[in-house]
Amino acid sequence: MGPPSAPPCRMCVPWKEVLLTASLLTFWNPPTTAQLTVESRPFNVAEGKEVLLLAHNLPQNTLGFNWYKGERVDAKRLIVAYVIGTNQTTPGPAHSGRETVYSNASLLIQNVTQNDTGSYTLQAIKGNLVTEEATGRFWVYPELPKPSITSNNSNPVEDKDAVDFTCEPDIHSTTYLWWVNGQSLPVSPRLQLSNGNRTLTVLSVKRNDAGAYKCEIQNPVSANLSDPVILNVLYGPDVPTISPSNSNYRPGENLNLFCHAASNPTAQYSWFVNGTFQQSTQELFIPNITVNNSGSYMCQAHNSATGLNRTTVMMITVSGKWIHEALASHFQVECGSQRRARKKFSFPTCVQGAQANPKFSPEPSQFTSADSLPLVYFWFLLFLLSDFSCLTSGPSCNERRGLPQP
Incomplete structure (x- = not known):
């Protein structure tokens, strides 16, 4: 005989609904009360200013609260105790006289100092005498003074010295920045x-x-910039240059040479002609020169701060023979024949036209004076005798001076 069957279920619940209910109970939590927190306004405080420690989400059944200096409840570090029902305030051992407590549990600290930097703990005492705590913190920074710069050498020599700049004063938790000629380092x-x-x-x-x-010095609450310190780098002199660059002169002209070299401080200049000292000036002027003024002209630049000397030499030539001014300008010649196209030639002192036509290339030495003019026409006659016809135009005197005769 088989086992007795179970009595029929009068209020049966489908198993799927049981599982769903269990799942909901597992994952559903009743809403929790918002947690007590402390906000610092501001978080970074300038020394001498005030900061408010603002309490958020104070429990509704709070009977009173205490403020402590630090991250934990310590009777020796009690700042103030407050009873809400009676608005009674009791200062603690850590009370400095600069603290003010409010009924909403916020704490105001005035005229803060760097010693006030740190954490502050709020303890809320609820109706069942259960306590809840929260901690806030802030940082106190000094108002930065105007910095200054000290230097071990404000007049260093190029490629020789090193320079140390130090920004004063030395202040804790301060950022130091440097600027050079208005630009970041x-x-x-x-x-x-x-x-x-x-x-x-x-x-x-x-x-x-x-x-x-x-x-420049910076912290989270202030910044300040120093006055400039001027770095004066001593250098040079570099190799000097002599101007103008022209080295050929004619008798009777004035010789005027100028010497310059990059240098700090400004270089002192001396002139030597053929090794003989002439004068200590930047400019050398010799009027009405003669052939005897030909030779080597040396400029010496001296820097009294670096102790360095640099020199450069220019060779000056004063020639005694010169082409007549009219002949030193240029002639224009147009030549041609029945077999050759007509061409124009120009013969300046450098005989550029002769280079264009080697068949007609008089040397400059042939034009030494106005007396040599027949010689020029002799050259033209050679062309006339060789099936060429030439037309000449007189000197245009474009050049104002002649060419020295070798």
Whole structure:
């Protein structure tokens, strides 16, 4: 005989509904009360200003609250206790006289100092005497003074000296920045920062390093900029140059030479002619020169700060024989024949026209004076005798001076 069958279920619930209910119970949580928090306004505070520690989500059944200095409840570090029902305030051992507590549990601290930096704990006491705590924090920074720069050498010599700039004063939790001629510090292996960026070192200074240096100090609540310190780089002299570059002169002209060399401070100049000292000036002037003034002209540049000397030499030639001014300008000749097209030739002192037609190339030495004019026509006659016809135009006198005769 088989086992007795189970009595029929009068209020049966489908198993799928049971599983759904279990799932909902597992994943559903009743809403929780918002957590007590403390907000610092502002978070970064300038020394001497005030900060408000604002309480959020204070429990509704709160009977009173306490404020402590630090991250934990410590009776020795109690700032103030407050009873909501009676509005009674009781200062604690950590009360400085600068704190004010409000009924909403917020705490105002005035005239803050850097010693006030840190954490503050709010303890809320609820009706069942259960406590809830929250911590807030803030940072106090000084109002930064105007910085200044000290330097170990404000007049360094190029490629020889190094310079250290130091930004003063040394202030904790402060950012130091450097500016050169109004621009942020360029990236260079010769520019090195140290000592928390307070010290800037310029290695093997160059003339391009010269200029105005400033330092700036910053913290989260203030910034200030120093007055400029001028770096004066001593350099040179570089190899001097003599102007004008013309080296050929005629008797009776004035010789006026000018010497210049890049140098800081400005170079001192001396002139030597054929090795003999002439004068200590930047400009050399000799009026009405003769052939005896030919020779080597040396300019020496001296820098008294670097102790360096640089020289350059120019050879000056004063010639005694010159082509007549009219002949030193140029002739224009147009020649041709029945077999050859007509061409125009120009014969300046450099005989450029002769280079264009080698068949007609008089040398400059043939034109030594106005007396040589028949010789010119002799050359033209050669063309006339050789099936050429030529037309000439007189000197245009474009050149104002002649050509020296070798």
